[in-house]
Amino acid sequence: MKIGILQTGLVPSELAQQLGEYPDMFARLLDGRGFDFTTYAVVNGEFPDGPEAQDGWLITGSRHGVYEDHAWLPPLEALIRDIYTAGKPLIGVCFGHQIIAQALGGDVRKFDGGWSIGATDYAFGDETRRLNAWHQDQVVTPPEGAETVAKTDFCAHAALLYPGHAYTVQPHPEFGHDVVKGLIDLRAPGVVPQPLIDTANDRIETPLATQRLADEFETFFKTGTLA
Structure with missing residues (x-):
């Protein structure tokens, strides 16, 4: 299955030398699951011809805010809507x-409550x-139409399911403790x-549920569902 990675940010150069860019991290996370990846550095203005260019799509993290003024953001939002309409699985x-939330009519803001960093417990239904x-x-x-499937006390909409269209998460399953x-x-x-910072450092070696999310990403790409 061909997956297009829409790269929206750059890893700090000091880290990228050792750990690679965001697409490299996702390729490692989803290795051995039958995916072939192609990267489009949309942060540098590199876009695919359209949603049919790949079988599924994944949008990375970024240090930028979705509300900022960058020339590549409006065409990215337009592409998201085209992918959604075309029925291609999107993560x-x-x-x-x-x-994705903003492109489809949601509201994204810099949260008044501040930052969340490092190992964090998320409630995915009854599963932590x-x-x-x-x-x-x-x-x-x-x-409208998005279902909240994970949350924390800090982040009320930590994962959203758009049935048959998209699955999106606030945490970083591609981030190991080294990142x-x-x-x-x-x-x-x-x-x-x-x-x-102190709390994040104290939890730097704690076990993570990254493979649980990797399993869900694989299932969603291949079936359009989480089950």
């Missing part, structure tokens, strides 16, 4: 989660999954409050 992570977070922006009002540690060292000082 979004962090920024991808947010931009610990996954790495790194965000301040979040979906505050989902689009989070790098972001703590490179991007957190002076930006993220020190108590949050």
